[in-house]
Amino acid sequence: MTAFSDRLVEANRATWTAMAAHPFVLGLADGTLPEQALRAWVRQDRIFVLQERRVVAALRAHGPPDGLDRLLAGLDGGLVAEADAFARTAEAAGFPADAEPWPVCLGYTSYLLSHALDGLLEGLTALYAAERAYLDTWTAVAARSPAGSPYGDWIQNWTSEAFRGFVADLGGELDALAGSPSPAVAERLGRVFTGAVRFELAFWEMCWRGQA
């Protein structure tokens, strides 16, 4: 039987396809990203990962099972490192890392946070959507990344065995908690997941086009 986490992905296959074909994603993979898109991404994604730490804390406040709690503790450490990497990228490229969040970025982090506050299963579903979308999208385009690409390290990071293992473990925790959810809960979690992946796509669109 298909795992609950995989069924969530299946139900959003069109968005998955759209993410892997998005000009921002392809530009980062090819190493041809325009300066303005790079700058938007580095700044807004840095805001995103800093806010994601609150999402992780909100999930841990639910008193999750031990295995999930350990995964979340590890994620928190990873987010600190990722925020630092964004700051170093900004510095290397010669622009300030600090910026105001744009509405889609603020909306996406608010969406994740409100669900993490709402409930353990709701918040875990939204977080899994974000992490799984990253893994699958960068995996889909990783082969396009030329040797020596300035963004090669990022793509390597999000397609590494470590990250793949983390996403698999997170999905395993979600599946174990969700079990065979009632129709009402399945509908609720399905809506949460779909909203998150639409934000993921909107986020890349925002980086590509600028704020509007």
Added chain:
Amino acid sequence: MTAFSDRLVEANRATWTAMAAHPFVLGLADGTLPEQALRAWVRQDRIFVLQERRVVAALRAHGPPDGLDRLLAGLDGGLVAEADAFARTAEAAGFPADAEPWPVCLGYTSYLLSHALDGLLEGLTALYAAERAYLDTWTAVAARSPAGSPYGDWIQNWTSEAFRGFVADLGGELDALAGSPSPAVAERLGRVFTGAVRFELAFWEMCWRGQA
């Protein structure tokens, strides 16, 4: 198959028995409650129902299914009426209704509120425990209540068809949401339910013995 809500009660049968045999409960049913126990109960239970309104609001903030949302809206109205009835009882008996919450009262309402904030299913499970315990306990002792008992109206209220219907509907909503919960969620909700009914029993003990 036994409904999830009924299995929760089954797993706490000993507490159910202890509640229906508790001297406070018997004293209220018989109409022989000492003045001090009456006073403690009226004041602390009034605090309880006022705090329970926050529990209801926290549950509604999760965006529950429509049927459950309507039940909760109705409960909120009932709690306002119940707080008024406690105030009138205090006035008729000649003592002020206002009081400081005692630790067990404050602990019980904090327990319900923290679970209502924690998640829809967690909070609904805790609330159901409180309501079902009231229905079953007063139903078990209602026949002892003599005609003209000063507390007859209270017992009638908590054994009425309307209240029985409300508790059945609340259990139905819980069962529909919970479905066949995963072992992890069943364990989690079972713990929430057991904690709530232990508080229910501790609450009556508190009314009977005084604060200590």
Added chain:
Amino acid sequence: MTAFSDRLVEANRATWTAMAAHPFVLGLADGTLPEQALRAWVRQDRIFVLQERRVVAALRAHGPPDGLDRLLAGLDGGLVAEADAFARTAEAAGFPADAEPWPVCLGYTSYLLSHALDGLLEGLTALYAAERAYLDTWTAVAARSPAGSPYGDWIQNWTSEAFRGFVADLGGELDALAGSPSPAVAERLGRVFTGAVRFELAFWEMCWRGQA
């Protein structure tokens, strides 16, 4: 001394000006709104007010002072009526009221909800931003609305004495709670307010341009 609530507005004067000059706002006032913009607005704003009910519940779960609790109860009733009015407008115009939320709509409601869950003062500040922006913006353009405009009732609603009184009372409750906030809290609430009014502007932009 300028009230805290008024200082929040002062600090966002540029957004206030931009709202009152936005083509969507002018189009609704003039009665010249393109069909597509009307449709987007009716559907997305209906989603907004339905979600705002969760915001109200989350605020009430904090156990606000009595006067504020009553204001929020009244707002909840108003939101039900407003959602119905949107549904009737959709029906009269011949399109289904139900729709999927667009990212900016979902982001805005998530933003309000996450702050309402975060704290009483944080959530009240965000809610006040939304209500005050509506009052001030429609007041600024109300004189443009010709007699017999199909949208005249909406503008009348958001510029009525009743709505003005509600917003003033809400601001009064915010000022009473906030007092003279510490620099850290003033900065925190200022950020919450600014984020909300930027979403308000982004919402109208979304209705005017379509989802993208």
Added chain:
Amino acid sequence: MTAFSDRLVEANRATWTAMAAHPFVLGLADGTLPEQALRAWVRQDRIFVLQERRVVAALRAHGPPDGLDRLLAGLDGGLVAEADAFARTAEAAGFPADAEPWPVCLGYTSYLLSHALDGLLEGLTALYAAERAYLDTWTAVAARSPAGSPYGDWIQNWTSEAFRGFVADLGGELDALAGSPSPAVAERLGRVFTGAVRFELAFWEMCWRGQA
């Protein structure tokens, strides 16, 4: 001017006095604690510190100022160490560390958690009450602890310079956030603080007398 955090303590001076004179506290200081009281304390306090980790996570989910966030991260690590120390004490004394929480323990942790979920200032006030009560109470009785007391390490821990510095820093963060709170907020936080210290006293009473 007296700091806000100190005024909270002043308003609860009677409870402070009662804590430092409580037979459980004196018994631990003197090293004369009955076996049953020791066992109750080790088990229930271990549950307490494990649940307090959720309180810390809930506070961090509010996105506190950086200095406070670092203090909370440090506290989390300390709680893990403290839970381990309780487990080792249980092992050395030959009884299992695992136990069911008693109502007052469950009520106290629910109280802290519900306020930590309720808001940053509310939760910080409740947490500060618990930490400050520990520091002041053990400081008051530390001189009674004889050399070689089996509980000497515990008392040394809660009267150490490190712990004193932590509590001072936590109070400083509370004072910086609270500023000169409005009457409504001062009343709200005062109530939160008083409830927490009453639970602290009730907790020791529970350890001393057993569950009832």
